[in-house]
Amino acid sequence: MEIRCAVIGAGSWGTTVAHLLAHNTPTVLWARDPVVAAEVRQSSTNERYLPGASLHPALTATDSMADAVASADLIIMGVPSHGFRDTLEATATHIRPWVPVISLAKGLEQGTRLRMTEVINEVVPGHPYGVLTGPNLAKEILAGGAAASVLAMSDDTIAQRLQALFCTNLFRVYTNPDVAGCEVAGALKNVLAIASGMADGLGTGDNTRAAVITRGLAEMARLGTAMGGHIVTFGGLAGLGDLLATCISPQSRNRHVGEQLGLGRTIEEVIDEMHMVAEGVKSAPVVMALAEEHGIEMPIAAEVHAVLYRGRTAEEAYRGLLNRGHVEEMHGMRRPRA
Structure with missing residues (x-):
C-alpha cells in the first residue's frame, strides 16, 4: 500500500525532504507562494531556496492546503518554529484522523516554550507525532552527498514503518524513541x-x-x-x-x-x-x-x-x-x- 505524503513548507529543507520522499512514494509539496508551487510542478526546481538544484520529477506541488492535506497519509511540517502553530492549524480542518505528523523544525515556540511535537499534540491531539532531525545540509544532500538522520516518534512501530520512506541510497535514517x-x-x-x-x-x-x-x-x-x-x-x-x-x-x-x-x-x-x-x-x-x-x-x-x-x-x-x-x-x- 502506498503512503501518500504531504510536505508543508517549501523552504530549502522542506523541499529537500519532499524530494527524498518522492523517490519512494507519492509526495506533494505545499508552498505558500503559488509561483514557487508552479515552478516545482513545471520545472522540478525551487530557485528561490535551492538555486541550481534539480528536484525529483515525480514531486508535485500546490498552494492549496486542502489539496495537499486532504488525501495525505503522512504530514511533514517543514515550516519554522515561529509559524509552526498557525500553519498546522490551517491543516487541521483538512487532515484525516490518526494521520501521523512529523516536524522538521529545529526550534522552540516563543511564549509557550513548547517543542514542536508538543504543539502538534495541542493542535491536532490524537495524531501520532515525531521529528526528523540530524546533520542535514540541504544543498549537500541534493548534490548527492551521503548523509544520515534520525526519526524520533511517539510510537516506535509507526517510526519503523515510516523509516524507509525517507531513505535513499545516500540518505540513511535511524529511529530513536527519544522525541x-x-x-x-x-x-x-x-x-x-x-x-x-x-x-x-x-x-x-x-x-x-x-x-x-x-x-x-x-x-x-x-x-x-x-x-x-x-x-x-x-x-x-x-x-x-x-x-x-x-x-x-x-x-x-x-x-x-x-x-x-x-x-x-x-x-x-x-x-x-x-x-x-x-x-x-x-x-x-x-x-x-x-x-x-x-x-x-x-x-x-x-x-x-x-x-x-x-x-x-x-x-x-x-x-x-x-x-x-x-x-x-x-x-x-x-x-x-x-
Missing part, C-alpha cells in the same frame, strides 16, 4: 552555532571553535536531560552530529549570523539581508527561560543571548567566558562511580 531529546538538541545546536560563528568572525582559531563545540555539547546535554531527554541522544546524530555540522559549515545560517556578529555587525543588519530563518536567533530567549526554569547553568548560550538581545559585543562575550571561575569539566552533570 524530547532529539527536539531539544535540534533547538540548542542553533544557539550554539551562533557562538561558533562568532569565534570564526573574531578570528580566534580552531582551538577556540573546538572548545565552544565541546562545552556547548555539555550545555545541551545538561538542559536536554533535565527536560526529559536521554543522555545517549546528545552524543548521536541529533546531538553531536547536528551540532558539528551547524557549527562548522559555511552553509549554516546560524553560524553565518554569529560570524557576522563577530565581524562587528549588528543583529538587525544581519537579519535584514537574510532570505531564510536562523532559528537560533528566535530560540535563544526560550532556551534561557528554560535554563532558568530547570536551574541549569548555560554560560555559552547566555553570552549568545546577551549579544543578540542586550547589546553585548561578540568580543565582550568571549572575554566573559574566559573570565569565568574554575570548575570541573563535568560540572552540573551526574558524577561517574569510582
Whole structure:
C-alpha cells in the first residue's frame, strides 16, 4: 500500500525532504507562494531556496492546503518554529484522523516554550507525532552527498514503518524513541552555532571553535536531560552530529549570523539581508527561560543571548567566558562511580 505524503513548507529543507520522499512514494509539496508551487510542478526546481538544484520529477506541488492535506497519509511540517502553530492549524480542518505528523523544525515556540511535537499534540491531539532531525545540509544532500538522520516518534512501530520512506541510497535514517531529546538538541545546536560563528568572525582559531563545540555539547546535554531527554541522544546524530555540522559549515545560517556578529555587525543588519530563518536567533530567549526554569547553568548560550538581545559585543562575550571561575569539566552533570 502506498503512503501518500504531504510536505508543508517549501523552504530549502522542506523541499529537500519532499524530494527524498518522492523517490519512494507519492509526495506533494505545499508552498505558500503559488509561483514557487508552479515552478516545482513545471520545472522540478525551487530557485528561490535551492538555486541550481534539480528536484525529483515525480514531486508535485500546490498552494492549496486542502489539496495537499486532504488525501495525505503522512504530514511533514517543514515550516519554522515561529509559524509552526498557525500553519498546522490551517491543516487541521483538512487532515484525516490518526494521520501521523512529523516536524522538521529545529526550534522552540516563543511564549509557550513548547517543542514542536508538543504543539502538534495541542493542535491536532490524537495524531501520532515525531521529528526528523540530524546533520542535514540541504544543498549537500541534493548534490548527492551521503548523509544520515534520525526519526524520533511517539510510537516506535509507526517510526519503523515510516523509516524507509525517507531513505535513499545516500540518505540513511535511524529511529530513536527519544522525541524530547532529539527536539531539544535540534533547538540548542542553533544557539550554539551562533557562538561558533562568532569565534570564526573574531578570528580566534580552531582551538577556540573546538572548545565552544565541546562545552556547548555539555550545555545541551545538561538542559536536554533535565527536560526529559536521554543522555545517549546528545552524543548521536541529533546531538553531536547536528551540532558539528551547524557549527562548522559555511552553509549554516546560524553560524553565518554569529560570524557576522563577530565581524562587528549588528543583529538587525544581519537579519535584514537574510532570505531564510536562523532559528537560533528566535530560540535563544526560550532556551534561557528554560535554563532558568530547570536551574541549569548555560554560560555559552547566555553570552549568545546577551549579544543578540542586550547589546553585548561578540568580543565582550568571549572575554566573559574566559573570565569565568574554575570548575570541573563535568560540572552540573551526574558524577561517574569510582
